[in-house]
Amino acid sequence: MALIVQKYGGTSVGSIEKIQNVAKKVIEEHKKGNRMVVVLSAMSGETNKLIELAHQMTADPDTRELDVLMATGEQVSIALFSMAVKSMGYDACSLLGFQVGIRTDQIYGKARIQDIRTERVFQELEKNRIVSIAGFQGLDEEGNITTLGRGGSDTTAVAMAAALKADVCEIYTDVTGVFTTDPNICPRARKMDYISYEEMLEMASLGAKVLEIRSVEFAKKFNVPIHVRSTFSNERGTMVVSETKDMEKITVSGIAFNKNEARITISKVPDKPGIAAAIFNPLVKAGIVVDMIVQNTSEEGLTDLTFTVAKADFYKSMKFLSDVAKGIGAEKVLGDENIAKVSIIGVGMRTHAGVAQKMFTTLAKENINIMMISTSEIKISCVIEEKYTELAVRVLHEAFGLENGTQI
Ligand code: ADP
Ligand code: ASP
Ligand code: MG
Helix, strand or coil: CCEEEEEECHHHHCCHHHHHHHHHHHHHHHHCCCEEEEEECCCCCHHHHHHHHHHHHCCCCCHHHHHHHHCHHHHHHHHHHHHHHHHCCCCEEEECHHHHCEEECCCCCCCCEEEECCHHHHHHHHCCCEEEEECCEEECCCCCEEECCCCCHHHHHHHHHHHHCCCEEEEEECCCCCECCCCCCCCCCCECCEEEHHHHHHHHHCCCCCCCHHHHHHHHHHCCCEEEEECCCCCCCEEEECCCHHHHHCCCCEEEEECCEEEEEEEEEECCCCHHHHHHHHHHHCCCCEEEEEECCCECCEEEEEEEEEHHHHHHHHHHHHHHHHHHCCCEEEEECCEEEEEEECHHHHHCCCHHHHHHHHHHHCCCCCCEEEEECCEEEEEEEHHHHHHHHHHHHHHCCCCCCCCC
16 A cells, blocks of 8 residues: 555646546555545646736735745635545545645745655545645745745645655656657657656756656655656656666757847956956846856957846846946947857766767757757756747757767
8 A cells, every 4th residue: 555646737637627636546556445535736828817806906916925826726726626536436535735734834935845644534535535735835834825936836736746655656747758858849758767866966957847846856855756747648658766876878868948038248347356246236136037147358458248037037137137237337238138048968978978079069060059058967058049949949859869869
């Protein structure tokens, strides 16, 4: 008898029929004698609708109230799911984040889980009930409702699995597993049987939304094996696990892309100590996260500084920086929203030379200009024009032999 945590995403619970289908799947596992804890997302599109409502009310919704509003989406799903289970003759109990005791910090909209109580869930399981838990939400120490950031139900599921010491955490979604790249963009993408936590962390942070990044951080920290699989088939999915020796044989295991960043250049910045701090400190204070940063070599004591920020922060950043630029005597601030970051990822890169060169050559052959580059031990990212994203993903996928798993 196993303790299984399953998570179903928005598309898996997008209608009454779909929720009934999920209830049937969960009951099947329950009938085998397994104890079932089910984390649900809001029905597809609901969280966006709630955010839209808030913006109809005011241009800049209060963050505390926005969390109260957004958290309602998941409440609907777990209530309907429990009704479905009960109507099928089995016992169930739905629980909100605060009822479970999911404690977070107070960063509304992006709260971090700090602690999870398990008593209530175990009590309900003892009563032979199927327990459903609202994903994406928690409670801060003052008793305010918080949400964990978009895609946060994945994190709820993995954190619950860690806290309950579950045997497995299954993430059910609308694709059959983690692919070499987004299968909705590249039809030749191949499903992987295994991926390491490290690679999955990079894939998630570089734009592959199949798993939310914090869920992978949790899984890695507490060694929770994740099985990513489809709600709509019984096919075996992808196991996200610790790195094995075999994985190092493969140089590049996946490609990710992110169209949600914008590029900002501050030109002719005086090249002297304290300038980077003067530029980035106001952004940090405003909660704006800067990603890639490139500084050119200095000519006559002046340099250009280029970096990327989330598109959502672009206008705010441009406004801040035009003041900063004046203050430090820089020439001007230029912005470009039509960019994308395309990244290749693989733990095998650590020991293989020539990977970067192959990436650059492949893009060059298609006449795709590289505007920025950043590397780490297991990834290389290039910023390119947004309109070339799909093309870049496809040609890189082919160049690195990801389709059939044979690589240089
Ligand atoms: P859910 O609502 O179930 O949480 P998401 O939409 O958040 O589902 O994540 C699933 C989507 O992630 C897929 O439909 C797919 O388009 C996208 N995706 C991006 N990169 C990958 C990848 N490497 N493998 C699988 N899916 C990916
Ligand atoms: N409903 C939330 C969202 O749409 C959380 C989730 O689905 O994981 O982002
Ligand atoms: Mg998701």
